Amino acid sequence: MYRSHLLHRFNLMGQSHRSDETMLEDALRSLILQYIVDEGREIRDEGGLRKLPAMDELCRQLGISRGKLREELIAAEACGVVEMRPGDGTYVRPFDFYTPIRTLLLYSVALDRKNFYRYYELRTQLAAAFWMDATRKLTLEDKEELQRIVERAERRLGGDPVEIPHKEHRDFHLLTFAKLGNEFVLGLLRAYWDAYEAVGLHLYFDYSYYEAMWSSHGAMAEAIVAGQYDRGREVLIQHFTLLSDRLRGSSGTN
Structure with a gap:
């Protein structure tokens, strides 16, 4: 048997x-x-x-x-x-690393919000480590879509009333790594955005923050389109510094 x-x-x-x-x-x-x-x-x-x-x-x-x-x-x-x-x-179902990771991550964040900040640190290291491999695999169509995402985000920020371009934020980062071909990395990165929303970081924070954030996204897109992937990675790391400052402020830590 x-x-x-x-x-x-x-x-x-x-x-x-x-x-x-x-x-x-x-x-x-x-x-x-x-x-x-x-x-x-x-x-x-x-x-x-x-x-x-x-x-x-x-x-x-x-x-x-x-x-x-x-x-x-x-x-x-x-x-x-x-x-x-x-x-x-x-x-x-086809192999899917994202589903169990998402469930466990949201559970851990519900237990202790600090787990989100710990996961955020993992996400920043992961994105920086795989940036070069991921961006070099993007097609011309992918690169043009990154630019369109930035344009849509800027229109929403400049509208009346102002709209928070959270969907564009998520789409930009996930598209950047979409061609990586590593389901484990992609699953971890996708789960991050669900946790980001779960702790309310997609809600309005400060207009100057969004201006600075999308300025860095625009610079990343320009670097990728120009094939300056090292420069794009530098901007990404600077962008994470901006996010880290916001997270420290929202968590009440130094």
């Missing part, structure tokens, strides 16, 4: 001299996740998503009750691994 096969492998975890692949698989410690890994190629593809067998069949293969299987599926869905569709079945 498939469950016996898995349990035998899990029991080997205390043994040495195992291959890295076996250690990685054993570390999952989830029957449904391990099933998806092992049987991935055999799972039927429907409309671009792979459909798992019916629950009764899965229970039979895994040797567990429907209640236990449902618990595992709910946990897998929370991690973005599967999608349960009532009356239709359960589908395996």
Whole structure:
């Protein structure tokens, strides 16, 4: 039985001299996740998503009750691994690092707002480290869109009434890294913006702050379009200094 096969492998975890692949698989410690890994190629593809067998069949293969299987599926869905569709079945989603990170980040920020500032520090280091690789992969169309985003933001700031260009702010930074091709980095960066909104930093702060912020975004866009990626990175780091000052002020820290 498939469950016996898995349990035998899990029991080997205390043994040495195992291959890295076996250690990685054993570390999952989830029957449904391990099933998806092992049987991935055999799972039927429907409309671009792979459909798992019916629950009764899965229970039979895994040797567990429907209640236990449902618990595992709910946990897998929370991690973005599967999608349960009532009356239709359960589908395996494409790999998505963003969903579990977003959930855990928002939970941590709800527990302690200081966790946002800690995550912000991670985000700044991450963005600076991957800036060169990301911006060099941008297409001409991407670069032109960055300029259009800056123009839209400036129009909103200069309008009557003034509008906060938060969507443009998020779009600008995510587009900058969109071609990086690293789902882990992109997931961490996307989750940052959800936390940014959760703590209310997308709300009005000070007009001079937004003027300075979008001046730096304009300079970044110009540097990217000109192929001056080092210069763009310098502006990015200066931009983060501006944000850090704002965060220190809003958190009441020095």
